[in-house]
Structures are given as structure tokens and as C-alpha cells.
Amino acid sequence: MAGAVATFTNSDASGAVALIATGALGGLLGLVGRWPTKLVVSGNEISWSEVTETVDEQIDAAQDAGDQDAVRQLEELRRRLEEMQRTGYAPRHPAAEYDEAVEQALRRALPGAAIRKEAxxxxxxADFEVASGPVPLYVESKFKRDPSTPFQGSTLAPLLDRLTESDRLLIVTNSLDTRGADAVVSGRADRVRIVTWLGPGDDAILQDALNQLARDAA
Structure with missing residues (x-):
């Protein structure tokens, strides 16, 4: 992700290469079990300091461009890279933890249902496919590091375009403001629902949305 940002915000392609190589660096760590100080790709040597310096440059570029979402994503990457450098261990991304929590909530709401997560x-x-009735039910998880950040639904178009008349989709987010996304899915109220789910205390909201989708499909 950061490599892609670098590609569009920096004319120096080496920055993008350094960030993309970080992915390879993380994969290498998983294989060898220790943190290397540099990576050589096709004869090009990239040191750890170059990677972190490039991330900092892209944070500055995103701030200058006024892209606060990119700033937040890059700052999260910076924190995770610092943790990897310090401990040799990559902590789980909060979005992955949220996905797992949503899956557990679905299992509580639909006990016995077969839930398949996309690899x-x-x-x-969609992130999840739920087999619990006569029509396909899909669940998409959308995580915001700051729940007060509005969920605009700008990434939903490819998913919505693939929905058939019989498909049902539940979008689960931790954002407290979903008005932008509600506008994106307007006209599909019989097939698509958006709910804010922050934890087990919101299980009833999640279950009600699932029941509504099931009723609309009947």
C-alpha cells in the first residue's frame, strides 16, 4: 500500500521500490526467524534506514497533499516497522483483529451456520460468505483506526457491482458515522445493510441486520 502511495506522490521511483521491498523483507523474516539489517533485490541493496526514511518522506508528502487517510495508514506502517525492528516481530494489524472479532460475532448471531472467510x-x-439460508449472504468488514472517522463507502463499488438480485450483503464497520456509505448503497436497501459494530455489546444490532436481510430474501 505504501509503495503504491509513493508511486503517485514521489517522482523518485526508488522510494516506491524501498517500500515494496519491505514486504519481501517481512516475508524473509518469517522464513529465517530473525531480522536482517538489509535486503538485496536484483543487485540493489536496501538498508533498514533507507526504508524508514522513505516512509517518513511519504508521510510528509501525504500531509502536504492533504490526504489524511494516507497519513494515518503510513503512520500505522511506520509504527509497525518500528516494532518489527525493535522486537523482530510484526504485531497483528488492528484491521485483522477487527475481522476476527466480526467473525466471532457472526458465529454468535448465527450458531451452526457455515462461515467461510476469503483467504x-x-x-x-466480500470478506465472509455465510451459508444460513436459501440465498447467498455476504459480510464485508470495514475497519477505521479512529472510529470517529466517517465511513464514506468509496471502496464499495466493485463489491456492489458484483451483487446479483438474490445476493444479500451486510457491511460491518467500527465507524460511528456511516452517512456517506449509506448514500452509496441507497437503492439497494432490500439487499444491503450497513451497521456499526464496536464489540459484543453491539451483537443485537448485528443480529437484527442479519434477520432483516433474511426476511427481505424470503
Whole structure:
């Protein structure tokens, strides 16, 4: 993600290369079990300091461009890289933890239902497929590091375009403001619901939305 940001915000391609190589660096860590100080790709040597310096440059570029979402994502990357450098361990991303919590909430709401999680995240595929009735039910998880940040639904188009008339979609987010996304899915109220779920205390809201989708499909 950061490599892609660098590609569009920095004319120096080496910055993007350094960030993309970080992914390879993390994969190497998983294989060898220790943190290397540098990575050589196709004869090009990239040191740890170069990677972190590039991240800092891209944070500055995103701030200058006024792209606060990119700033937050890059700052999260910076924190995770610092943790990896310090401990040799990559902590789980909060979005992954949220996905797992949503899955557990679905199992509580639909005991006995078969829930399949997509192995690879894609904007055109929902995160979960739930087999609990006569029609396909999909669940998409949308995490915001700051729950007060509005969920605008700008990434939903590929997923919505793939929905058939019989498909049902529940979008679960921790954002407290979903008005922008509500506008994006308007006209699909019989097939799509958006709920704010912050934890087990919101299970009733989640279950009610699932029941509404099931009733609309009947």
C-alpha cells in the first residue's frame, strides 16, 4: 500500500521500490526467524534506514497533499516497522483483529451456520460468505483506526457491482458515522445493510441486520 502511495506522490521511483521491498523483507523474516539489517533485490541493496526514511518522506508528502487517510495508514506502517525492528516481530494489524472479532460475532448471531472467510482480501469479494439460508449472504468488514472517522463507502463499488438480485450483503464497520456509505448503497436497501459494530455489546444490532436481510430474501 505504501509503495503504491509513493508511486503517485514521489517522482523518485526508488522510494516506491524501498517500500515494496519491505514486504519481501517481512516475508524473509518469517522464513529465517530473525531480522536482517538489509535486503538485496536484483543487485540493489536496501538498508533498514533507507526504508524508514522513505516512509517518513511519504508521510510528509501525504500531509502536504492533504490526504489524511494516507497519513494515518503510513503512520500505522511506520509504527509497525518500528516494532518489527525493535522486537523482530510484526504485531497483528488492528484491521485483522477487527475481522476476527466480526467473525466471532457472526458465529454468535448465527450458531451452526457455515462461515467461510476469503483467504485473500479483494475489493470485489466480500470478506465472509455465510451459508444460513436459501440465498447467498455476504459480510464485508470495514475497519477505521479512529472510529470517529466517517465511513464514506468509496471502496464499495466493485463489491456492489458484483451483487446479483438474490445476493444479500451486510457491511460491518467500527465507524460511528456511516452517512456517506449509506448514500452509496441507497437503492439497494432490500439487499444491503450497513451497521456499526464496536464489540459484543453491539451483537443485537448485528443480529437484527442479519434477520432483516433474511426476511427481505424470503
Amino acid at each position: 485473500i482480501r479483494s475489493r470485489g469479494m
